[in-house]
Amino acid sequence: MRFKQILSILSLSVCVPSVVGYVVNNGTSCYLYPESLTHFGQPVDDTPSILQAFELCGINGSVIFTENTFHINQIMNTTNLQNCDVTLAGELQFSTNVPYWLSHSINVGLQNQSTAWLIGGTNLSFRGVGSGWINGNGQTWYTENKSNANQPRRPITMTFYNSTNLFVDNLNITQPQFWAIFVSFTKNATLNNIYVNATSNDQWSTTNTDGADTWNSHGVFMTNWTVQNGDDCIAAKGNTSELYVKNATCIGGNGMTIGSVGQYPLMPDYNENTVFEDVRVIDSGDGAYIKTWQGIAVGESSNGDAGGGGPGYVRNVTFKNFQIENVGLPIQISQCIYSEANASNCETSKMAVSNITWENFSGTSRYNIAASLHCAGSHPCPDIFFRNVNISSVNETKGEPAWNTTLQKEIYQCANILNENSTSGIPCNRWAPSNFGQGVSGNIQESGSQSPSRVRKYL
């Protein structure tokens, strides 16, 4: 690491010079000023100063990003902090040096994903104040990635890692490079008042700009989120338990999800005790869904897209008080999320799904389908419940029949739901074929790829 100007001004009590770039270390507080202030506004890398600030003040101290623009040109590993309060009053701007990030981003241990910033510790807080924000400069990524999925080493903006008692408040992440926030190996985390907006200015989409993913984390509380993006709004990946999401608005993207889970045979996924409540999902591909891999490992790839065969369960999940507006597939269980083309795979999942409730859903589906619940034949699902679910097609609200179909009513399709005809409350009116992947792109026709005998069962 190059030597940094450090001013130890333990005795300074009055003014802070405002025209130099460095760490002002005032006792246990480290005030950060950007290098650009001494370099005629040039975007000189601020990561050495930032790392220095965390070294000086990361234990029993505070790190304050003053109201300036900071250039993040390198990966940062600021872990093992203790009793540290971070305040963001300025802008953290990530560089657009794509080759640099593709060769340096830090592997996070899941799906070949990696991150630009690994941060964590015990009793860590991270607060945005005033107009503080994080600028992922993601447009460069959206454009260079050309709408492809899971570009290896495209970096997650921030990964909260190995943390206990984490408190994050008032973060604004605009144009994240990839997933905006990842919470991994963390216990008792609160993330409130979070705004993520991944919107592309050109023809390329914001693929994989998840608002947040959690993994191997227990007790994660998320309140007051707004996410506009091009993938899952909030996704509970493997080994997430006691996730509680309250008051979120998801625009575009794919809504709230558990998954994908069950990707790796040697890494069982146990997901339980999850609540998503008071959620608006607007113009999204999905609304409230569960996605597991099939039971047979398929393919090989360098981008984390291959897998299947992982064991485990998803149980005790409640999706409650959802306002759905123009959503492609509002409610779903898929157990072969990335191999739906091969229908036989869809009955093989090693993930057992049970005790899932969708309660108080209202609004509109984009097509003529409200729900597709396909549990794997290998693990028919017990205790699946709908309570007060009322979704109608956007066209139905215009008084028009489902376009180019012979189906008159909103589709609720089911397969392998154990309590379907007894306590489920699901108005199942069609067999759920397995071939739905993560979404639908048009009205469901009467005939599909499902076997005719199964169709007859419901029509």
Ligand SMILES: *[C@@H]1O[C@H](CO)[C@@H](O)[C@H](O)[C@H]1NC(C)=O
């Ligand atoms: C430095 O710390 C002293 C004592 O805690 C405080 O009075 C002073 O305002 C601090 N200076 C800055 C720039 O925060």
Ligand SMILES: *[C@@H]1O[C@H](CO)[C@@H](O)[C@H](O)[C@H]1NC(C)=O
């Ligand atoms: C991050 O820094 C910690 C020391 O705080 C070190 O133990 C760990 O190996 C580093 N992780 C990575 C991925 O560099």
Ligand SMILES: *[C@@H]1O[C@H](CO)[C@@H](O)[C@H](O)[C@H]1NC(C)=O
């Ligand atoms: C995780 O944090 C604990 C402190 O809670 C620390 O002892 C441990 O070394 C950290 N593990 C890693 C891999 O950084």
Ligand SMILES: *[C@@H]1O[C@H](CO)[C@@H](O)[C@H](O)[C@H]1NC(C)=O
């Ligand atoms: C959980 O973390 C919060 C900080 O977000 C802290 O105030 C609280 O005491 C922690 N709870 C437990 C049980 O440690």
Ligand SMILES: *[C@@H]1O[C@H](CO)[C@@H](O)[C@H](O)[C@H]1NC(C)=O
């Ligand atoms: C987030 O930051 C961007 C850039 O400063 C700003 O335009 C936007 O209004 C902010 N959004 C919120 C909700 O604070």
Ligand SMILES: *[C@@H]1O[C@H](CO)[C@@H](O)[C@H](O)[C@H]1NC(C)=O
């Ligand atoms: C997200 O950003 C786009 C482009 O700046 C803007 O049009 C949209 O209103 C923003 N969304 C939210 C929820 O603020």
Ligand SMILES: *[C@@H]1O[C@H](CO)[C@@H](O)[C@H](O)[C@H]1NC(C)=O
């Ligand atoms: C959620 O937002 C409301 C309205 O701004 C605010 O009153 C409330 O305190 C916020 N909740 C949390 C947990 O920050």
Ligand SMILES: *[C@@H]1O[C@H](CO)[C@@H](O)[C@H](O)[C@H]1NC(C)=O
């Ligand atoms: C819900 O969160 C939004 C910010 O995403 C906030 O504006 C609104 O006031 C919150 N609502 C409640 C009831 O806290």
Ligand SMILES: *[C@@H]1O[C@H](CO)[C@@H](O)[C@H](O)[C@H]1NC(C)=O
């Ligand atoms: C189900 O999850 C909720 C929310 O975490 C929890 O309150 C409840 O105790 C769980 N039920 C069971 C049977 O574990």
Ligand SMILES: *[C@@H]1O[C@H](CO)[C@@H](O)[C@H](O)[C@H]1NC(C)=O
């Ligand atoms: C579902 O949860 C209830 C308690 O909330 C429990 O009695 C029941 O056994 C659970 N069902 C399954 C299949 O786990």
Ligand SMILES: *[C@@H]1O[C@H](CO)[C@@H](O)[C@H](O)[C@H]1NC(C)=O
């Ligand atoms: C809704 O109806 C309009 C015609 O009024 C049609 O153009 C559109 O494709 C329909 N959308 C769906 C999903 O059926």
Ligand SMILES: *[C@@H]1O[C@H](CO)[C@@H](O)[C@H](O)[C@H]1NC(C)=O
């Ligand atoms: C209308 O539905 C038929 C199948 O019933 C399908 O072959 C055809 O492609 C559909 N037309 C359009 C324009 O989607």
